Amino acid sequence: MNKQILLASRPTGFPEESNFQLVEKPLPRPGEGEFLVGASYLSVDPYMRGRMNAARSYADPVKIGDVMTGGVVGKVLESRHASYAAGEYVVGQFGWQQYAVSNGAGVRKVDPSVAPISTSLGVLGMPGLTAYFGLLEVCTPKAGETVVVSGAAGAVGSYVGQIAKIKGCRAVGIAGDDEKVQWIKNELGYDAAFNYKTETDYRAALKARCPNGIDVYFDNVGGPITDAVFSLINSRARIGICGQIALYNLEKPDMGPRLLQQILVKQAKVEGFLVFQFASLIGMGLRDLTEWVKSGQLKYREDIAEGIENAPRAFFSMLRGGNRGKQLVRISEL
Template sequence: MSNINRQITLASRPVGYPKVSDFKLVESPIPTPKAGEILVRAIYLSLDPYQRGRMSDAPSYARPVQIGEVMTGEIVGKVMVSQHPEFKEGDIVAGLLGWQEYAVSDGTGVRKIDPTLAPISTALGVLGMPGMTAYFGLLDLGKPQPGETVVVSGAAGAVGSIVGQIAKIKGCRVVGIAGGERKVNYLLKELGFDAAFDYKTVQNYGQKLKELCPAGIDVYFDNVGGSITDAVFPLINIKARVVICGQISQYNLEKPELGPRCLRYLIMKRARVEGFLIFDYASRYKEALQQLAEWVKTGKLMYHEDIAEGIENAPEAFIGMLKGRNIGKQLVKISEP
């Protein structure tokens, strides 16, 4: 084992889309765990849209990453040294240990992963935060009923692709919105969505949604925001539920967009809009993971991973994810299992 720990730190706060120069690859000695701590070697790193918000110092629900600090992110890794009574050497674990090859933890927020259930990378995707986000956001807030129409933006992403499949499991008609023909084909041919369209080639979102949702929209799961979401509101049904999970179209704007004022539709249709954070459901994670694992095992829930190689390529992969280049979950493979 080398004595060098390579890390990706925040070099500067981005203006607009992040650039590779906003990150810095640094080297430091591998840390030594003290009593009550573990040393974890990262195997996979999760790249997620929320990390863009952590690069900004604007007020938010979580503390921003400071300049020179290791970028925040969840990893799956192997315990190399344990001074902690609840972990042993060789355990596979997941936790928010950052963009680095090795990390020391006191075990807070670190969970053990059973490598016999599924590939360990799924602990960062379908059997991790994205899967649980889809599960609780759709089922607890969206409350889909059989026969209802569910529209998902960002439908080919890590969360959206799972949302659509759960909606199908629950007997709904599912319409996906994604960027690019490859993604639309993925939704229709591999995930079983009833309809989908490419927002990059469609000129009139409202007209296209009306065509694909002739009975209106009962549940809208929003990962994107912006003009796509503006086009949904005129089509919502009475008692519709709009779930706000992400606003990725807004994360890299240099100036805020001005959009239509859509709140009147909530009055007309007696509808509800609600945002959420997955951490609100921490006490119920086990419930979600058990159900998601069962659906994966029985083939009801499919998943796709885009995997970059090497910690040094994390910034480029992250920027690509923000620009929609990936299908499903974007990961970086840091080391061999």
């Protein structure tokens, strides 16, 4: 049997258990040109909140009654596909379920001798590539510049600060608790950081930690943190909009200060990006990320919940900041 988690209803505000339904279906069988994957780890990610809404953003919503979308790494258990053999590990969008049948579209093979397979959903997967391309291709940091990162202790943010350091920049992080702040400073090499849940004046906190102003802002969160960063940008600053998690559970967009004049007078560049736009460069990104992980220059942390049944709870925890590094769910020991 195949345990699956379906989208049962669309949330209003913060999602709830009742928005999901756990079902058991017969094990799917691969047809000609297909293979069966047994899931090892499922990734739960902020973008999934958007897919629970009815409105299309950059991708179609999950339909009510469909298996929740999600990145999974797992093992090929049975293959009728010429390019995939039983026993190989693969990562793909196989969804919140124990088993999936695939024709290979959008699937990448994973070499378990390079790093633990779970990293293909984190530092050596979509979040790692988001940090890499978002920082290096969109924000184009130069050695000596100050790079501010929001969501700095999360999956993407924890890699961004380290890549900024590899490139010779000063990295300043903003995160949601003291342990995260200490971790990114003491273990990851961020030059300075603060806890946005205990600081009341974000502008003053940033000003104290960015004496030369802000050249690059890698934005994972949006909202009042981002408003404060904008007020301190230098001329020709580059702002990469990676995510706006502070807004994902709002029913109506909230109104902030109007900051375009600051962009104008500082001749700054603000650019939103999606990791998929760099698909043709994935080989280069994975090569660099793998080298940095192997050399110890790029550290990572994983927060692993147990069992498909706990996927919704792991997802809620990540949305609330309960995750320590990349939030994953272990589906089986395959």
